[in-house]
Amino acid sequence: MNWGRAVAIGRKEVTQIRRDPRSLLIAFLMPVLQMALLGYGARLDAKHLAVYVFDRDGTQDSQALLERFRASEYFELVRAVDDYGALAAAIDAGRCKLGVVVPPDFSRRLRDGDGVTVQALVDATDDNTANLAIGYAQGVVGAYSAAVQLDWIRRQGLPDRVAAPPLSIEARTWYNEDLDSRNFIIPGIVALAMSLVGALLASLTVAREWERGTMEQLVSTPVTAREIMVGKLAPYFAIGLADAALCVGTGVFWFEVPFRGTVDTLVIATALFLVVTLAIAFMISVAIPSQIGASQMAILVTLLPFNMLSGFAFPIDQMPAAIRLITYLVWGRYYLTVLKAVFLKGSGVLAIAEPMLAMVVYAVVVGTLATRAFRKTLK
Amino acid sequence: MTSRVLHMIAKEFLQLRRDRYARIRLLVPPLVQLLMFGYAATFEVHRVQTVILDRDHTQESRDLLARLTASGRFEVTAVASNERELVEFVDHGHATLGVQIHPGFAERLRSGETAQAQVILDSTNSNTALIALRYVSQIGNGFAQDWARDRLVRTAPARLHLVPSVALAERPWYNPQFDSRWFFVPGVIGSLMFVLTVNLTAFAVVREREIGTLEQIMVTPIRPVEFILGKTLPSFLIGLALAFGITLVGTVWFRVPFRGNPLVLLLGTSLFLVTTLGTGLLISTLCRTQQQAFASSFFVMTPAFILSGFSFPIASMPRPLQWLTLINPLRYFLVVLRSTFLKGVGLSVLWPNMLAMAALGTVVLVVSVLRFQKSLD
Numbered sequence: 001m002n003w004g005r006a007v008a009i010g011r012k013e014v015t016q017i018r019r020d021p022r023s024l025l026i027a028f029l030m031p032v033l034q035m036a037l038l039g040y041g042a043r044l045d046a047k048h049l050a051v052y053v054f055d056r057d058g059t060q061d062s063q064a065l066l067e068r069f070r071a072s073e074y075f076e077l078v079r080a081v082d083d084y085g086a087l088a089a090a091i092d093a094g095r096c097k098l099g100v101v102v103p104p105d106f107s108r109r110l111r112d113g114d115g116v117t118v119q120a121l122v123d124a125t126d127d128n129t130a131n132l133a134i135g136y137a138q139g140v141v142g143a144y145s146a147a148v149q150l151d152w153i154r155r156q157g158l159p160d161r162v163a164a165p166p167l168s169i170e171a172r173t174w175y176n177e178d179l180d181s182r183n184f185i186i187p188g189i190v191a192l193a194m195s196l197v198g199a200l201l202a203s204l205t206v207a208r209e210w211e212r213g214t215m216e217q218l219v220s221t222p223v224t225a226r227e228i229m230v231g232k233l234a235p236y237f238a239i240g241l242a243d244a245a246l247c248v249g250t251g252v253f254w255f256e257v258p259f260r261g262t263v264d265t266l267v268i269a270t271a272l273f274l275v276v277t278l279a280i281a282f283m284i285s286v287a288i289p290s291q292i293g294a295s296q297m298a299i300l301v302t303l304l305p306f307n308m309l310s311g312f313a314f315p316i317d318q319m320p321a322a323i324r325l326i327t328y329l330v331w332g333r334y335y336l337t338v339l340k341a342v343f344l345k346g347s348g349v350l351a352i353a354e355p356m357l358a359m360v361v362y363a364v365v366v367g368t369l370a371t372r373a374f375r376k377t378l379k
Numbered sequence: 380m381t382s383r384v385l386h387m388i389a390k391e392f393l394q395l396r397r398d399r400y401a402r403i404r405l406l407v408p409p410l411v412q413l414l415m416f417g418y419a420a421t422f423e424v425h426r427v428q429t430v431i432l433d434r435d436h437t438q439e440s441r442d443l444l445a446r447l448t449a450s451g452r453f454e455v456t457a458v459a460s461n462e463r464e465l466v467e468f469v470d471h472g473h474a475t476l477g478v479q480i481h482p483g484f485a486e487r488l489r490s491g492e493t494a495q496a497q498v499i500l501d502s503t504n505s506n507t508a509l510i511a512l513r514y515v516s517q518i519g520n521g522f523a524q525d526w527a528r529d530r531l532v533r534t535a536p537a538r539l540h541l542v543p544s545v546a547l548a549e550r551p552w553y554n555p556q557f558d559s560r561w562f563f564v565p566g567v568i569g570s571l572m573f574v575l576t577v578n579l580t581a582f583a584v585v586r587e588r589e590i591g592t593l594e595q596i597m598v599t600p601i602r603p604v605e606f607i608l609g610k611t612l613p614s615f616l617i618g619l620a621l622a623f624g625i626t627l628v629g630t631v632w633f634r635v636p637f638r639g640n641p642l643v644l645l646l647g648t649s650l651f652l653v654t655t656l657g658t659g660l661l662i663s664t665l666c667r668t669q670q671q672a673f674a675s676s677f678f679v680m681t682p683a684f685i686l687s688g689f690s691f692p693i694a695s696m697p698r699p700l701q702w703l704t705l706i707n708p709l710r711y712f713l714v715v716l717r718s719t720f721l722k723g724v725g726l727s728v729l730w731p732n733m734l735a736m737a738a739l740g741t742v743v744l745v746v747s748v749l750r751f752q753k754s755l756d
Contacts, residue, residue: 026674030681037685043695044422044506050694065545091552093728094714097694113541117548124551125721127562128422128506129692134549135513142520145545149527152543161491162534166526167443168493169519171512174469176502184505200674292582292669293400300408308415313690315421315507317428317475323419337472340503351471 001230005223009231013205017235027201027239031193031247038185039255045181046129048076049136050096054087055080059107065118065144069100074136091123098122098133110148175344183258186251187339188312191332193243194274195302198281202236203298205282206374210289225374233278240274251343260346269338269352272359276331277302279363279370286373306332334358383601387609391583395613405579405617409571413625416567417633421559424510430457430474432465437485443496443522447478452514465499475501476511491530553721561636564629565720566689568622569712572648573655574680576618580659581672583610584751589668603752611656618652629720638723646726647715650733653740654708660747664754683709711735 017024051069055062070077078096081087087099099121103109109116120137124130150163176183209215218228248266251257281298288294307313309323310332316324327333334355341347395401429447433440447453456474459465468474477499487494498515502508531542554561587593596606626644629635658679666672685691686700687709693701704710711732718724726733 022671023674026678030678033678034681034685037682037700041685041696041700042691044691045509046692046695048694092722092724094718110543110545113543115544115546117546120547120549122549122551124554124557125562125717126692127554127557127559128510130551130554131422131510131513131557134547134551135510135517137549138513138517138520138547141545141547148543148545152541158534162530164491164493165523166488166494166530167496167519167523169496169498169516171498171500171515173500173502173508173512176505176508179502179505179509181505184503200677204670288400290400292673293404295670295673296404296408300411304408304411304415308412308419311504314419315424315504318421318423318425318507319419344503345470347470 001224001226006227006231006234009223009228010234013232013235016208017201017239023201023204024239027193027197028243028246030196030200031189031243032250034192035186035189035247035250035255038189039182042185043181044128045179046097046132047074049074049098049129049133050078051075051098051100052078052087052090052096053080053100053102054082054084055102056104057102057106061107061110062102065102065106065141066100068140068144069137072136072140074133075140087121091121094123096123097129098137100137113152175340182255183344184340185312186255186257187343188310188336189251190244190247190270190339191273191306191310191312191335192303193247194240194270194277195306195332197236197240197243198277198302199295199298201239202233202278202281203285203294204291205232205236206285207289207291207294211291226371228374229282229371233282236278236281237274240278241270244270244274257343259343261342265338265349265352266342269335269342269356269359272356272363273331273335275363276359276366279366282370283366283373302332305330309333310336312336331359331362334362383605384608384612387601387606388612391609391613405575409575409621409625412571413564413567413628416563417560417629420563422506422510423557423559424507424514425452426454427452427476427507427511428456428474429453429476429478430459430465430468431455432459432462432477432479434482435480435484439485439488439494440480443480443519444478446518446522447515450514450518452511469499469501472501475507476515488526560633561721562717563690564625564633564635565716566713568625568629569651569687569709569716570684570689571625572618572621572651573683573709574676575621576614576652576655577659577662577676577680578673579614579617580611580656581662581666581676582669583614584660584663585666585669585672588663604748607660607748607751611660614656614659615649615652618655619648622648635720637720639719640725641719643725643729644715644719647712647719647729647733647736650736650740651708651712651715654736654743657740657743657747660751661743664747664750683707686710688713705735706739708736708739711739 053066053069055066066077069075075098079090081090084101087101090096091099101119101121103116103118106116106118118141120134122130122133146163146165150160153160153163173179209218252259280301284298284301285294288297309316309327309330311327312332316327316333319327337355338352341352345351395405431444433444448455453476457468459468459477462479465477465479469477479497479499481495481497484494484496496519500508500511551557587596626637630637659676662672662675662679666675686696686704686707688704689709693704693710696704714732715729718729
């Protein structure tokens with residue numbers, strides 16, 4: 001391998017990148033835009049859910065229960081209705097997520113020492129929000145029930161001790177103590193940014209030669225296939241690293257995502273991830289002689305699996321077994337494990353040895369395949 | 380005029396038939412995405428990998444743990460023998476949930492004190508953690524209620540039937556099993572149509588400009604409006620076909636219910652297509668090469684996705700972002716899709732969404748046609 005020739009190819013690639021500043025701009029702007037939108041807009045944890053109430057009892061007791069809904073930060077009592085049809089219509093039209101129906105004999109039955117059931121009608125179109133809403137509602141009703149029971153026990157002259165809850169669950173939410181979805185999403189955007197460099201920039205590099213008709217000239221020079229690959233990908237490697245640095249910096253300093261690991265772990269993992277992503281983009285570029293085709297294919301092969309199958313958006317262990325097997329092929333999966341370890345867990349080298357090794361294997365295999373992909377022949 | 384437009388349309392389809400890559404690009408990504416969203420996209424929480432550490436070894440502690448596993452939400456994948464091991468399992472990601480029961484658990488229960496169970500949750504995925512936490516506390520509450528009852532039986536047996544209590548009965552409408560697939564599959568129709576038709580339209584125009592055939596077409600008697608119709612109608616038809624295809628796969632293969640009126644959905648789809656075709660045309664006036672068009676459309680679509688309610692609820696966004704969603708046609712179309720699929724409601728409920736799409740469609744189409752005519756001069 002002649003380094004001088006590889007450098008010459010690299011220099012030519014840099015010129016080409018500079019002539020198309022729009023794509024370069026997108027590679028840098030896109031991750032920042034995504035970070036801003038996802039950082040501010042992507043919250044799966046619902047608050048202030050719109051609630052309609054239908055109080056068929058209309059007593060102090062029922063109002064006391066509804067007051068607890070009003071006081072909860074998770075709910076916002078939008079309106080009280082006085083018939084079931086209005087409640088159903090509101091849920092149909094999406095004006096509220098939750099409808100609380102208090103039965104007509106609520107207060108009387110409580111006084112008689114009965115069990116009363118309050119209905120929660122939930123719009124479960126969005127299953128996740130519905131699930132959370134029910135959990136919060138159960139919390140509110142459970143607390144009310146406990147208060148009613150304590151009151152009863154006191155009136156009966158029994159010791160308070162009887163009302164002490166038999167079980168308390170002390171929950172610790174590790175690594176993301178406030179359960180902030182931002183901390184979960186932003187580390188993944190670092191990977192997304194580099195996938196974009198691969199898909200929108202690097203995948204064009206060989207396809208462009210075909211499209212512009214410069215392939216003949218390239219083939220007629222003494223440069224070897226490996227030199228072409230190294231020279232063409234080196235600038236994108238640098239761009240990818242810069243992009244990653246930009247994302248990590250924005251995430252940590254602007255969005256205040258914790259950074260609990262070490263910088264060298266992050267740099268090594270990022271370099272490995274970039275090598276795999278760029279090598280695959282290069283192979284696609286060799287295989288598809290049109291720029292537009294190559295970049296669409298690259299999106300399909302790199303970005304889409306990362307979004308869906310890496311654990312970035314959806315938890316892998318909840319997927320069906322067949323899909324879980326496929327996720328082992330998604331190299332972003334390993335990188336994401338390292339990213340989460342570096343940002344949130346701060347775990348040692350040992351805990352991330354497995355995903356690191358997987359990426360090394362991936363990089364060697366894909367890198368070797370990529371050097372063989374380019375053939376200096378004209379079809 | 381009709382015959383000239385028809386010729387244009389025939390030419391567009393002919394071009395598509397000749398271009399094998401274009402056809403693959405048209406069919407493969409939607410198919411792959413539909414499968415991924417059908418099978419991989421889930422916010423449900425089942426079989427959470429759980430490591431347990433029971434340091435009490437009593438019937439009571441085993442009862443609590445058995446309730447966890449019996450729920451089907453948690454799957455005990457490891458049993459730790461000390462706290463360090465428990466921590467290691469969670470740290471290495473081998474378990475998402477760790478449950479520790481301290482010694483003296485049963486004793487405290489029996490003596491009427493509050494017994495404690497410790498739960499450690501890997502919360503790197505905050506959403507899964509939140510849902511798992513809800514199930515844990517639900518199971519814990521059930522356990523506590525049974526014990527509370529038991530305790531009252533022993534203290535005041537005669538008055539037991541008089542203890543008041545309030546329970547919540549959940550009635551999840553439209554999606555009683557909380558199936559994420561029911562949420563995502565209708566949404567995928569919207570997102571795929573968006574990507575496909577915007578790109579198709581933008582490319583169709585930019586390609587002519589890029590290979591220099593735009594001038595040739597413009598010297599023929601065809602008028603700009605006819606040219607635009609000829610370029611957009613094929614995308615419109617392909618978009619409709621795509622919507623129909625995914626609806627079919629979604630209802631037949633993935634068994635997502637369709638409870639509404641297909642004609643309402645057809646109206647919504649047509650109105651939505653007007654907005655996407657307008658957007659595609661607008662992008663084509665700003666770009667000289669297909670690659671630029673591709674990058675630009677990508678730039679438009681990413682925010683459109685995030686701010687549509689496709690996966691993140693709009694109600695949970697900060698106000699300024701909520702305002703931004705108002706100019707996003709996908710937002711309205713997703714409501715129409717999910718409402719016709721799952722809720723089965725009609726125009727009496729959906730008319731504001733239809734109206735919004737019609738208004739946005741008119742604006743973007745007028746602007747893009749004007750810009751397009753200018754770009755020809």
